[in-house]
Amino acid sequence: MFIRTKMLLPIATVAAVAGMVALTPARADEAVKIGLILPMTGGQASTGKQIDNAVKLYMQQHGDTVAGKKVEVILKDDAAVPDNTKRLAQELIVNDKVGFIAGFGVTPAALAAAPLATQAKIPEIVMAAGTSIITERSPYIVRTSFTLAQSSTIIGDWAVKNGIKKVATLTSDYAPGNDALNFFKQNFTAGGGEIVEEVKVPLANPDFAPFLQRMKDAKPDAMFVFVPAGQGGNFMKQYAERGLDKAGIRVIGPGDVMDDDLLNGMGDAALGTVTAHLYSAAHPSAMNKEFVAAYKKAFGNRPGFMAVSGYDGIHLIYEALKKTGGKTDGDALVGAMKGMKWESPRGPISIDPETRDIVQNIYIRKVEKVDGELYNVEFATFEAVKDSGKTKK
């Protein structure tokens, strides 16, 4: 029993030391490095994959040099667990000397990295997480995705104007879900609507069946749904199985539930669903058509709103680098990003110089069949929507 400790301990420790040495990377060279931290495994993996794909696509199209510097992306998997995110961000900053940290699939992950961005004075580009408070946590956070407030307030107003009086809500029980619920409720009830049932579903438990039964019993005109990207397919399947579509209960909500990469597999139950969102693969612009075609060609499926957020995120990094002439000074970079305006596949967007959050068009869309495939077809546009969810000063 005791003999093994004699030789094994030193050997194990020597092996560990060797491992550590092997993992400590060589000195940083002249390249600009971007630490991309995404959930590549686990429940949020679809978000990570879309963003990773979009970043790869952008770099294929635009080359990997900008302002005379080579751009290198270092992808890390945090599985959407915040303590992983924090550790990876710290290692990227200290060991790899990255000039940017980017990605962040979920709000807790983005928040966990915020103090590091502040301390190290490195821009943190949020490409997915959608809670309003995120950009307030560090002056170095810039967001290219969206906030739930942007689309939820608009769908709330739309519902009131279009004769929907009673709504039951089903939202994922975490910060973005609560944001979506609160902003929808605020605008919907202010316009005279009534919430008849309010259900919060666990984020990690995508079995919607028992909740859907409660929705059905409440007999609302429509149900307001927010589930994160990737869970919409499962939701719609159970929605159809429980016969809610036949009971005449429509689905409305922010567009996360009708994510483009899953939409086509949802079947006809999804037809007629009205959502407000920042991006549809059917957005009728030449730039978007080109983007969708290139994405489909490279990865075999449709880009969703996470992909477009990643695409714009890497674009923002490129443009900021151009402005600073390749210098990776954090303050200069964030300064360059503030107020930047450009045409994205989703339409015209800009970075709010005050909040560093995205300003974008929000479209009201209805699921329709186009050439035999389901698409979110946009029919109304709200231009240059700012995030209304910031703390009132």
Place this chain on the structure above:
Amino acid sequence: MSAQAEVSRHAIRGARWRWSEAAFWLVVLACAFAFPSRYLIMADIARLALFALSLDLILGYAGIVSLGHAAFFGVGAYSAGLMALHGIITEPVAALIAAGLVAMALGFLTSFLVIRGADLTRLMVTLGIALLLEALAERFSDITGGTDGLQGIEMQPILKLFAFDIFGKVGLFYSLAVLFLLFLLARRIVHSPFGLSLRAIKNNPLRAAAIGIPVNRRLIAIYTLSAFYAGIAGALFTQTTALASLDVFSFERSADLMLVLVIGGAGYLYGGLIGAVVFRMLQEVFSTITPQYWQFWIGLVLVVIVLVGRPRMHRWALWAPNLIIKQIAGRKAVVAVPESDA
């Protein structure tokens, strides 16, 4: 020489410190100084090692299997988080001990469920307890913060002297100090008559009872102690990362812990420590090479480890050193691992 004297002589010899153990801890300390850029992962390894030590106490010494050890880890983590958040106990060391005690109380209460029944029942009961707590934490999200976790935990300086820094230096040395102190305690306990009686129970509970060992009381005691250790590991997690969310209770955490002990070997205290190092390094290496499919490679390596078997790996690891020893000191000095151990 009487049998009793023989036993105590053997026990005392077993409890003596060996040079290799001292070397192990020196290397650990050297690593902490040698890799200033990797504090966080080393702190992570130290926490996992402490957690594995806790499972080793019950699995390796008392033969209690558990698939729900994350329950105590989670309770410790949330206790420490809530104490810091609401300013109940702000000094980290005091909070650490308090969180350990909370987990210990839970361990004591649940130990009565666990000592009933055999291995399979125990797996189920421990798993059930962890799932139960996870569901409770999710249900009472106004207290626990639910999936978003506890937000805004701010840690006070340790002993009012050392403030936690963002790059984890203080966190690492704090974790290592806690690990080392608790390791000393565990080492003392397993080599005490109490520890020896646990081994007797592990080998044959019936015979242990027949020679007058109070089997159930001993099992309750060690299970409670193990819960304390796990609670401390959890509290360390919260204190050094300033995070606590639902995944502290997750099944993966308990399952990973089993893997750590499978890799390192149970029943000699260092198993959890070595296992934690190897497991995290494997994860780190594979997820660096392939961020998307690293789980596949981890799985493959684990299967290979189990198929090859630890004794054979030990022989391979010892082959080169033995060759050298043979040259210098002759055939007799060759080091080997007894087959029955692994």
